[in-house]
Amino acid sequence: MYQFNYQRPKSLADAEALLAAADDPKILAGGQTLIPTLKQRLAMPSDLIDIGAIKELDFIRAEGNAVTIGAATRHATVAQSADVRKHNPALAALAGGIGDPAVRHMGTLGGSIANNDPAADYPAACLALDAKIHTTKRLIEADEFFKGMFETALQDGEIIKEVTFPHPEKAAYMKFPNPASRYAMVGVFVSKGPWGVRVAVTGAGQNGVFRVAEMEQALSKNWSPDAVAGIKVSANGLNADLHGTAEYRAHLITVMAKRAVAAAG
Amino acid sequence: MPVVSMTVNGKPASADVEARTLLVQFIRERLGLTGTHVGCDTSQCGACVVHVDGRAVKSCAMLAVQAEGAEVLTIEGLARDGELHPVQAAFREHHGLQCGFCTPGMIMTAVDMIRRIPDLDEETVRDELEGNICRCTGYHNIVKAILAASQEMR
């Protein structure tokens, strides 16, 4: 790791001020992605602004027809939350399936979506559940947030504060994990709610998470695994690596979508 | 250099560290507690698992300064008055180790899972061991030891 200055503000206002004052700062949340990146010397921030001690970013609140989760809330906390399990069991299950227990004890919702790894799980949930991403500057719709591989709509110095997930009527996430890393080879999140039907796919796209319009239309007419069974997603623009070809991933999307609809009931 | 202070195995520990010092380096190199191992240094193997404020974490993926003010528990802090912790005793009893390199991390992970999950079954134990790699045992006896300890501690 290169040298850096380290700050551990106690409030969001202090964090913003520190970010604005530093030369080339980076936000540190759970560190489960950032620390390995620093260890490999793939990043050289002047300052790390650790948001891990900011209590106002660590909460889960169920109100009205939505659950709102603070950006610094750990995956394990989301997985165990009675509110999330009650109103959005698919989201709780997704959080409980990220990495391993030690990663879930540190990794956060905000860190996961800010990083936007093309194989990460939370981006699929945000997109499929029409989530609202609240930052220190504005509200960003999930549809506008994920911009491509490791890219988001976030600007310099902008901190994710919380994410609001409206309750779905039906939802499920099915992930085909890479057996070594447990990241998704392909993960499909299906949902039905006030926003209609959504199908979001992670792990497969070269540009990160994406929606499958053809499946959404088919499921709007007929919510059943059969409705998506015949839909083939094009392999164009899908990832190919030593774990699987683009065609293999394309095939997995249909299989996982079918399983997700079946699981959602 | 920042000064970091925490409680390690019940005793106060404080030192000047570079901000980039990993928690595992602090534990091993500054405190001399070499029971916590580094197997991979890339977050995969779990040999470095310790508890921070009661939760199992990989100490190779955390900065020492992030543990400011925290209660840290390492493998050295488990035994009480010369008596092995029930999980340590179960690993010995059930032959849950061969070379022993993964064992500190396995045991810290096991203690954490037993605390969180009251009625462990084999499938859950195997799932919970996702982040701990063992090159020797084939896992069977590790799972056996954890199940036995979990029964014993109920």
Ligand SMILES: Cc1cc2nc3c(=O)[nH]c(=O)nc-3n(C[C@H](O)[C@H](O)[C@H](O)COP(=O)(O)OP(=O)(O)OC[C@H]3O[C@@H](n4cnc5c(N)ncnc54)[C@H](O)[C@@H]3O)c2cc1C
């Ligand atoms: C062994 C292992 C297995 C894993 N498996 C999976 C998996 O199966 N599925 C999965 O989805 N993920 C997986 N992960 C990644 C894990 O979920 C990370 O926790 C997550 O990607 C990053 O969250 P973090 O809190 O650790 O963020 P950090 O590493 O601290 O930060 C990541 C990035 O987000 C930025 N950031 C953090 N918080 C904010 C914020 N509030 N506002 C703006 N920017 C912010 C940081 O500046 C940094 O660029 C795995 C990680 C490991 C080590």
Ligand code: FES
């Ligand atoms: S040394 Fe930390 S996970 Fe391997």
Ligand code: FES
């Ligand atoms: S006992 Fe040798 S690595 Fe597990």
